[in-house]
Each structure stands twice: as C-alpha cells, then as structure tokens.
Amino acid sequence: MKQTRKGILSILLLAFLTVNVACYAQKSNVSDSDSKVEKQDKKKKKKKYKLPEIDLSHWSVTTPELNDKGGAMNIEPPEILNYATDERLIPYMYNDSTDGSLVFYSFPSKATTANTKYTRSELREQMEPGNNDVNWTFAQGGTMKGKLAIEEITEDSEGKYHKVIIMQIHGRLTDEQRDLIGQKDNNAPPILKIYWQDGKVRVKTKVLKNLSASDNQLLHEDAWDDDDGFNFEQEVGFRKFTLEVKVSEGKMVVVLNGNEYKVYEDIHMRRWGVFENYFKAGNYFQSRDKDAFAKVKYYELEVSH
Structure with a gap:
C-alpha cells in the first residue's frame, strides 16, 4: 500500500x-x-515623414509643361500651396518625405519662356503674392538662402554632366522704363546666375559694355555682357550644400557653405541699381539633349528684405 x-x-x-x-x-x-x-x-x-522648410506663399513656379495657350505652365499663390495634390505640378515639384526635400524635375520640352531655349521647374519670388509688378532694388536690398543638393543629372555625349542653374537674381523693367525704351515686355537681364556644373558651383554676372552709358541706354539688354564667371573651390558633388546671396546698394555677395565668398562691389553693381529685381530658385535645366533631365532638391529656402 x-x-x-x-x-x-x-x-x-x-x-x-x-x-x-x-x-x-x-x-x-x-x-x-x-x-x-x-x-x-x-x-x-x-x-516620421519629413517635409521641406519652405514657405511657398511668396513664390510662383514655372514648369516644363505647356499651358492652354501653348506657353510654359505657371502656377501662382495660393494655388502653388496645393502642389502636393495638383496634377499639373506633381510630376515637376514634389516632396521627398524620406529626407525632407522639395524636388524640382526638369527636362527639355516645348514649354520654354521668353528669350530662352531651355525649360525649367523654377520658383519666382513674388513680394506680393500673385503680383509680378512688385519687386526690389539693390538700394532696398535682399537676402536669399537655401540648402540644396543635386539628386540626379544626366551626362552629355562626352560623358560630362549637364549644367543646371539653381539660383538667380533677375532684372525687371518698370512699366515706365519699358515704355521709355519701347520694349514689348518688362524683361531685363539676370544680374546673377548660379550654376551646378561638373560637381562645382559656378557664378555668372553681368558687366556693362560702356561704362559711360546713360541711364536710359543701360536699360537695353544689349548694353550688358556676361562676365568671365567664377568657380568656387569647394566641390559639392551630389552632397547637400548651402548658398546665400546678399544684396545691398552697389554690392552683391555669394556665399557657399558659409565659408567661401565671392564679392561683387564695383561700377557694374552700382549702375545695376537702376533695375528692379526678383529672386529665383530651383531647376533651370541647361540642355536640349534627348532624354536629358535633372532633379534638384531643396531642403530649405528663405528670402528676406
């Protein structure tokens, strides 16, 4: 048991x-x-999804797409604020939420603007939203600063990267100046073009052909010529970099990555004071090659006056 x-x-x-x-x-x-x-x-x-630090309420945008009149598509505020859902803009201006950038895509198309054969996906400053007639002079001054990178760009037949303009200061005639010289539009030359070229940043500006030209004479585009250009020493390649453009009376300064400067302070800058101006930023693609394109990313962009 x-x-x-x-x-x-x-x-x-x-x-x-x-x-x-x-x-x-x-x-x-x-x-x-x-x-x-x-x-x-x-x-x-x-x-988390990242968004670019860019206020678009004072910018319009031109794209490589044709509008109803056969010209380049242009979208102004407040419509531009809906770029993420606007079918006209989605292919050319869109967010990359993985890194918080606003991507500008451009390629050769029939949608060119006046006085150029190239197309663009590019912002145009509007001090007064929806109005291109309100601009600024060098005496009034202004600053534009951006953080950006080239995401992708094609090569030409010789294996060299295509060029792209990433920032500009464009001149503009007032209505009175336009009528004075008998011009059909208000277009004036760009006093500043900043290129991405072969992995470096290149700056081009304008110089007066005749330093003794009268104020009326220098209103004509053919009174100005291109300078020889300036290349910054730093190679930016496909990395992020910062650009700052500072304008004051008779002076223009371009700064790369906060530590390399190009200063323009001469008679050409002083005489340029007769024009009004506006900032531009984005992707102004400089090629008509077949299947060519570029994608430019902006992480930050701000303007002040």
Whole structure:
C-alpha cells in the first residue's frame, strides 16, 4: 500500500511539474511575441515623414509643361500651396518625405519662356503674392538662402554632366522704363546666375559694355555682357550644400557653405541699381539633349528684405 501511495504521489507530482513547465513556456512565448509587437510598434511610431522648410506663399513656379495657350505652365499663390495634390505640378515639384526635400524635375520640352531655349521647374519670388509688378532694388536690398543638393543629372555625349542653374537674381523693367525704351515686355537681364556644373558651383554676372552709358541706354539688354564667371573651390558633388546671396546698394555677395565668398562691389553693381529685381530658385535645366533631365532638391529656402 505504501509503495502504491508513493507511486500515485510521484505521478501527481510529475503531472504538476509538467503543467507548470508548459504554462511557463506558453507565457514565455506570449511574452516574447508581445515584446516583438511592441518593438515593431515603436519602430512605426519612430518613423516620421519629413517635409521641406519652405514657405511657398511668396513664390510662383514655372514648369516644363505647356499651358492652354501653348506657353510654359505657371502656377501662382495660393494655388502653388496645393502642389502636393495638383496634377499639373506633381510630376515637376514634389516632396521627398524620406529626407525632407522639395524636388524640382526638369527636362527639355516645348514649354520654354521668353528669350530662352531651355525649360525649367523654377520658383519666382513674388513680394506680393500673385503680383509680378512688385519687386526690389539693390538700394532696398535682399537676402536669399537655401540648402540644396543635386539628386540626379544626366551626362552629355562626352560623358560630362549637364549644367543646371539653381539660383538667380533677375532684372525687371518698370512699366515706365519699358515704355521709355519701347520694349514689348518688362524683361531685363539676370544680374546673377548660379550654376551646378561638373560637381562645382559656378557664378555668372553681368558687366556693362560702356561704362559711360546713360541711364536710359543701360536699360537695353544689349548694353550688358556676361562676365568671365567664377568657380568656387569647394566641390559639392551630389552632397547637400548651402548658398546665400546678399544684396545691398552697389554690392552683391555669394556665399557657399558659409565659408567661401565671392564679392561683387564695383561700377557694374552700382549702375545695376537702376533695375528692379526678383529672386529665383530651383531647376533651370541647361540642355536640349534627348532624354536629358535633372532633379534638384531643396531642403530649405528663405528670402528676406
């Protein structure tokens, strides 16, 4: 009898231990599973979408698409603020939420603007939203600063990267100046073009052909010529970089990455003071090659006066 009782007790004890081990294993598996789910949830919560730090309320944009009149498409505020859902803009101006950039895409098309054969996906400053007639002079001054990068750009037949203009200061005639010289539009030359070229930043400006030209004479585009250009020493390649353009009376300064400067302060800058101006930024693609294109990313862009 004693042995029988011992046998029964041993069986009961073994059964009890087996159930406990099974329960512990089940709890452990549930705990591990819960832990994995929690980690996945945390990862999902940590994954945030980034947006560019750009206020578009004072910019219009021109794209490589034709409008109803056969010219380049131009979208002004407040419509430009809906670029993320506007089908006219989505192919040419869109967010990359993985790195918080605004991408400008351009390629050769029939949608060119006046006095150029090239196309663009480019912003145009509007001091008064929707109005191109309100601009600024060098005496009034202005600053434009951006953080940007070239995402992708094609090569020509010789294996060299195509060029792209990434920032500009464009001149503009007032209505009175336009009428005075008998011009059909208000277009004036760009006093500043900043290029991405072969992985470097190149600056071009204008110089007056005749330093003795009268104020009326220098209103004509043919009174001005291109300078020889200036190349910054730093190679930016496809990395992020910053550009700052600072304008004051008779002076223009271009700054790359906060530590390399090009200063223009001469009679050409002083005489340019007769014009009004506006800033431009984006992707003004400088090629008509077949299948060529460029993508320019802007992470930050701000203007002040």
